[in-house]
Amino acid sequence: MSESKLLHVEVWRGAAEGKFQSFDVPRREHQTVLDVVTQIQREQDATLSYRFACRVGMCGSCAMVVNGRPRWTCRTRVSTAVKADGRLRLEPLKNFTVVKDLAVEMTDFFDKNRDAKGYFEPHKSWQDLSQRQFEIVPPASPQRQAADAGIECIGCGVCHSACDVVAWNEDYLGPAALNRAWTLVNDVRDGGQEARLGAISGSAGCHACHTHMNCTQFCPKGIAPTYSIAGLKRAMVSRALGRSAR
Amino acid sequence: MIEASHKQPGYIAALLHRLAGLALAIFLPIHFLALATALNGADALDAFLNVTQTPVLKFAEAVIVVALALHMTLGLRVLAVEFLPMREHTFLTVSICLAAAIAVGLLFMLNVG
Numbered sequence A: 001m002s003e004s005k006l007l008h009v010e011v012w013r014g015a016a017e018g019k020f021q022s023f024d025v026p027r028r029e030h031q032t033v034l035d036v037v038t039q040i041q042r043e044q045d046a047t048l049s050y051r052f053a054c055r056v057g058m059c060g061s062c063a064m065v066v067n068g069r070p071r072w073t074c075r076t077r078v079s080t081a082v083k084a085d086g087r088l089r090l091e092p093l094k095n096f097t098v099v100k101d102l103a104v105e106m107t108d109f110f111d112k113n114r115d116a117k118g119y120f121e122p123h124k125s126w127q128d129l130s131q132r133q134f135e136i137v138p139p140a141s142p143q144r145q146a147a148d149a150g151i152e153c154i155g156c157g158v159c160h161s162a163c164d165v166v167a168w169n170e171d172y173l174g175p176a177a178l179n180r181a182w183t184l185v186n187d188v189r190d191g192g193q194e195a196r197l198g199a200i201s202g203s204a205g206c207h208a209c210h211t212h213m214n215c216t217q218f219c220p221k222g223i224a225p226t227y228s229i230a231g232l233k234r235a236m237v238s239r240a241l242g243r244s245a246r
Numbered sequence B: 001m002i003e004a005s006h007k008q009p010g011y012i013a014a015l016l017h018r019l020a021g022l023a024l025a026i027f028l029p030i031h032f033l034a035l036a037t038a039l040n041g042a043d044a045l046d047a048f049l050n051v052t053q054t055p056v057l058k059f060a061e062a063v064i065v066v067a068l069a070l071h072m073t074l075g076l077r078v079l080a081v082e083f084l085p086m087r088e089h090t091f092l093t094v095s096i097c098l099a100a101a102i103a104v105g106l107l108f109m110l111n112v113g
Ligand code: SF4
Pocket: A162, A163, A164, A165, A166, A174, A175, A208, A209, A210, A211, A212, A213, A214, A215, A216, A225, A226, A229
């Protein structure tokens, strides 16, 4: 593709209040949306704020709303995101407080991992050193498989941005934190299940999910938080019926 | 502009599910009021039932039947997604739910018409 072709880009400037600013960016073959933002920031307007780190889909810092759809911008080609009219509209993620331009405040989002007890809590026998031994987790076991399905989350916030329930209830733990909790519910070495299921049982927990599937539709890592949350709902029912959570 | 997340089959299913539920919630009290006319004697009920023979109301009845069927199929889908450890192809399952509900509505119209 010739470099003379220009891409018309509208970029959100400001915070909660603000407006779109237009830029024309030279079109390049295989160009990613992040390349476009970088071109603007380096060549046209150094005051543009945005976030990225790895550029290869690992760190989860570059997510934005691209033409109305939350995406990881470093792995999104302009050619797949652009509309028929050749326009690109870039906004910060929804359901986050905007710091400036395309950069959002992620603190609350990450805190929700903690609130959902999305961290490993070794079970009792592990705290006794004399008992400590290697725990064997067979890769083919159902629990390990269930954990595997959700383990590759990069914390990009795309699902959080896409979720209507997050938009309706800011306390809702959200798809990413609940997915994280589900991977731990399936960790046979973990001893914190009671506290975890307690943490995710409230009105802001897994039962708030309406199974809209937006998170699953948009997760760039192909994770299906909806099914993880469904797993948590089942774990809750099992717990209520007095069966083990797993 | 409709947001991308509001054009997904899962969201549309949820929307239709709620609208169908709302339609049923509005219909039920009317239904009970209709039955209650029987308390004023057979004539009152018959007079009311005559009104329901108009084409507009027959069509409305079919709509309610579709709403009921839709509410059920979509409800079964949500139960299946949440309680069976299964993964669905959302577009396909939602389409099947819709098709089944419309089929029920057509059958109803055939029988009534
Ligand atoms: S499935 Fe649940 S968590 Fe995912 S977007 Fe829908 S409501 Fe949110």
